[in-house]
Amino acid sequence: MSLVNMAKDEHRGANKAVIVPGNGGGNIESCLWYGWTKKRLNKIPNFQCLLRNMPDPYTAREEIWLPFMESELQCDDQTIIIGHSSGAAAAMRYAETHKVFAIILVSAYTSDLGDPIEQESGYFNRPWQWEAIKSNCRYIVQFGSTDDPFLPWSEQQDVADGLGAELHKYLDRGHFQNTEFHELISVVQKLLDSRA
Template structure:
């Protein structure tokens, strides 16, 4: 493939942003699937970033959302992958901007629609597709909350029973989803 073909191929592929959860330190980021996924997607010529988010302990929307908006670039051609509170942050982001796709991992929800003022319909309208992963043995994000989110946003929902909070070194399911959704498989 020559440089022109590589450039055209890169432009046609979405930008992928991996958003970690709260209470994540650089050491944890390097031990779990975030950097592994970034490297694997880059091998497939995706423009992929896994930034360390500011305010990683509290995950305040007023800090994370502007930071993510800055990283998005052309949002409509972006895929956002969020883990735990990172999943909740990208849901909030999609109340404001259109993206190509979302992948939610261990999305935990507390409260009800009135408590959190979620605009579920706007999130659905602002995404072409949504994939969601959860494990029934997750000690941090109740499975019922993830099921509730899946129902509200009509995501493609994948539930496991032995993945805990998905704090594993590799997560091949994500590669398969991205390849399928981007027409590479």
């Protein structure tokens, strides 16, 4: 590959988003804001949004989800990964070892919170590689809310501090279990505008 082509590849923009949901199972097309977001992002020209039911939906094991994200969802350096809750943990671990265009973390956290299912998932059994994640992502955006009933704000802030994320902090959004998410659409559009 010539140096010119390498330079072009280095500056490729995003051509898709992948929504990685929280654990819990069910058809994610009709869950929370996921399907609503997919429909809106798929209206953007030359862009697609993927939303798939994940394997192992209840425990969300890292050893199952990360290979699925690589082989089935084909998350790469032109992908914006939108991860919610367990999906945010998956997005961060994925970005430790894979180049992606951006990660958008919704309700991200740093520990298993003493929960047996979170412990079994495998995401929290070692330190986070903040520098590796930062070097593998062109953009990192985070949405968090101080009134999240499941996550202490201190852990959400630790993610923002560790990653130097563009933090969208709310006081009244809980665990972002709403059915629409207009601010997320705006952030994705802003990232896509940066492709030019």
